[in-house]
Amino acid sequence: MDTPMSRQVLELFKQSEKRLERYVVGVLWGESFLRNEYYKDEHIADIARKELQRIDKDSESPSYVIDSSLGSKIDFVRLIKTLSSDNNVEVLYYNTELANLVSSSFSPEDVKPQFISDLEIIAERTGNKELISKIKDAKRQIEELTQQKIEAEKKAEEAKRLQSEAEAKALKAEEERRIAEAKAKAEEELRRQVELDKLRAENEKVKAENARLIAEKRAKEEESKRKQIEKEKQLESLKVEFYKKASNPDTDALIHHVKNNNSRINAKVDELIQLVSKGKFGKENSYLILESLSHIKKLSQKALVATDLILSCDLAQSDSQKINLPLFIQGYLAEEIKSTVKCHFLSDIELFAVYGSKLDLALLIDNFVKNSEDWHAKNIWLHCSRQNNSLQLDIYDDGDGLIDSFSQEPNQIFDFAKSGRNGTGFGMYLIKETLKSLRASIEIDTPINNKGMHFKILFK
Numbered sequence: 001m002d003t004p005m006s007r008q009v010l011e012l013f014k015q016s017e018k019r020l021e022r023y024v025v026g027v028l029w030g031e032s033f034l035r036n037e038y039y040k041d042e043h044i045a046d047i048a049r050k051e052l053q054r055i056d057k058d059s060e061s062p063s064y065v066i067d068s069s070l071g072s073k074i075d076f077v078r079l080i081k082t083l084s085s086d087n088n089v090e091v092l093y094y095n096t097e098l099a100n101l102v103s104s105s106f107s108p109e110d111v112k113p114q115f116i117s118d119l120e121i122i123a124e125r126t127g128n129k130e131l132i133s134k135i136k137d138a139k140r141q142i143e144e145l146t147q148q149k150i151e152a153e154k155k156a157e158e159a160k161r162l163q164s165e166a167e168a169k170a171l172k173a174e175e176e177r178r179i180a181e182a183k184a185k186a187e188e189e190l191r192r193q194v195e196l197d198k199l200r201a202e203n204e205k206v207k208a209e210n211a212r213l214i215a216e217k218r219a220k221e222e223e224s225k226r227k228q229i230e231k232e233k234q235l236e237s238l239k240v241e242f243y244k245k246a247s248n249p250d251t252d253a254l255i256h257h258v259k260n261n262n263s264r265i266n267a268k269v270d271e272l273i274q275l276v277s278k279g280k281f282g283k284e285n286s287y288l289i290l291e292s293l294s295h296i297k298k299l300s301q302k303a304l305v306a307t308d309l310i311l312s313c314d315l316a317q318s319d320s321q322k323i324n325l326p327l328f329i330q331g332y333l334a335e336e337i338k339s340t341v342k343c344h345f346l347s348d349i350e351l352f353a354v355y356g357s358k359l360d361l362a363l364l365i366d367n368f369v370k371n372s373e374d375w376h377a378k379n380i381w382l383h384c385s386r387q388n389n390s391l392q393l394d395i396y397d398d399g400d401g402l403i404d405s406f407s408q409e410p411n412q413i414f415d416f417a418k419s420g421r422n423g424t425g426f427g428m429y430l431i432k433e434t435l436k437s438l439r440a441s442i443e444i445d446t447p448i449n450n451k452g453m454h455f456k457i458l459f460k
Contacts (some may be wrong), residue, residue, distance in 0.1 A: 081118045084125045116142065225351050229327070266300040269293055294430065323361065325354050325391060325459060326384045332365055333382065341372045341397070347384040352391040354459055356438040364434055367427050368395050368455070375399030377452060387458070394445070396454040401447060410444035 116138060123131040273293050326347045333343045365382075372380045377399030385392050406413055414432040435442050435457060445456040 077119050077122060080122050084122055229324070229350055266297060269297045269300060273297075297430075320355065320357055322353050322355055323358060325352050325361075325393075326350060328358065328361060329365065329382055329384070329393075332362060336362065337365070337369055339369050339373060341369055341377050342379045343369065344379060344381045345383075346381065349384060349386050349391070352384070352386070352459070354391075354438055354440075360434045360437060364431055367431050371427060372397040372399055372453070375401070375453065381448075389460075391459040393457040393459065394454065395457065396448045397452040398449075399452045401452050402444070413444065414442065 116135065120132070120135045120139075122128075123135055272289075326349060330345050330347070333345050337343055368382075369380060375397065377397035380395065380397040383394040383396075385394070402410055402413070414428045432442055438459065440457055440459045442455055442457045445454045447454045
């Protein structure tokens with residue numbers, strides 16, 4: 001029955017069938033893209049399936065499947081192949097556009113070769129020459145692409161190999177450079193160390209040479225000092241031998257006679273000084289008399305010391321001579337001093353020469369020892385030490401020390417006619433004047449251990 005209504009129903013059926021077919025294509029056929037591995041790349045297969053679902057599922061036109069869905073064409077080709085392979089089925093017609101895998105949008109590198117073979121079987125069985133020709137072109141294209149791919153892979157492999165070799169060569173060159181730099185650095189360090197060792201060795205050699213020269217110089221100086229001391233000792237010994245040989249009973253008697261007379265003169269001078277000091281001759285006259293008497297006393301004392309030195313065989317023929325001061329003091333204290341005070345000698349040096357008279361030096365020592373006796377000392381010390389180019393002689397005792405009248409100006413004790421205690425007042429004055437003739441100075445210093453007297457004498 002052909003009525004408008006029947007035609008509408010038939011049209012509705014056709015549209016529903018097409019939509020159902022579209023749904024089956026979109027859901028079922030697209031599912032085979034992954035399950036049957038139509039594509040070489042699974043990622044491309046997934047993209048193709050999603051595109052099919054998005055575009056073709058609700059479309060009433062098969063244009064997308066025919067023109068663009070390679071996976072749907074493969075589904076169709078497999079279906080036609082299955083039908084054509086059945087001898088009981090004769091394929092009268094099929095949509096060649098849907099079965100044409102090698103259309104203009106075909107990408108041979110995306111599809112596995114087996115599906116091209118399936119399409120070739122269909123073309124041969126159905127006698128589709130045009131499709132056969134396109135398949136041959138596709139196979140040739142695939143072969144060319146495959147060859148190009150192989151060559152590209154070979155080139156890529158070669159490029160990779162060359163790059164690896166270049167990188168290996170660069171690494172080797174870098175390693176060789178690093179080794180060369182390390183070697184050069186080590187050689188430079190070694191050279192510097194050798195140079196430093198050489199400089200140190202030369203420095204040590206110079207130090208050793210300087211030490212040797214200094215040692216030789218010191219040795220020569222010590223030897224020179226030793227020889228000088230030995231020479232002076234020998235000279236003193238010769239003097240002793242000379243005066244021993246020159247001495248006889250007559251000369252000894254004469255010397256004792258001179259000594260006794262001078263002792264009497266010295267005693268009488270002391271008596272006169274005591275009388276004049278009482279002021280019986282007037283102040284001005286008394287001063288002149290005392291000054292003259294002090295010179296007489298000094299000469300008398302020198303005569304007395306001279307007789308003592310002659311008797312002990314230690315008097316030089318000349319009144320002024322070169323004297324080794326430490327050696328003279330030590331010998332004089334040991335041989336000539338006869339006193340209740342115990343004398344001690346200390347010296348940090350062996351040789352120091354002064355020019356003067358041994359009589360003057362002996363008189364000085366006698367006066368210091370006599371003063372210590374008067375000041376009730378039990379010990380007196382004479383200590384020689386070097387101060388730059390000078391000799392310092394410290395003389396100190398353990399006696400009563402200075403009286404209170406000299407506590408403010410202690411060096412006034414060296415003034416003329418100033419008495420430290422009950423003496424004449426000329427002893428310290430004569431000491432100062434005698435030291436002037438020997439180019440020496442004297443002053444009072446702080447007592448040792450806060451007791452007794454302390455004189456500091458500096459010989460230049």
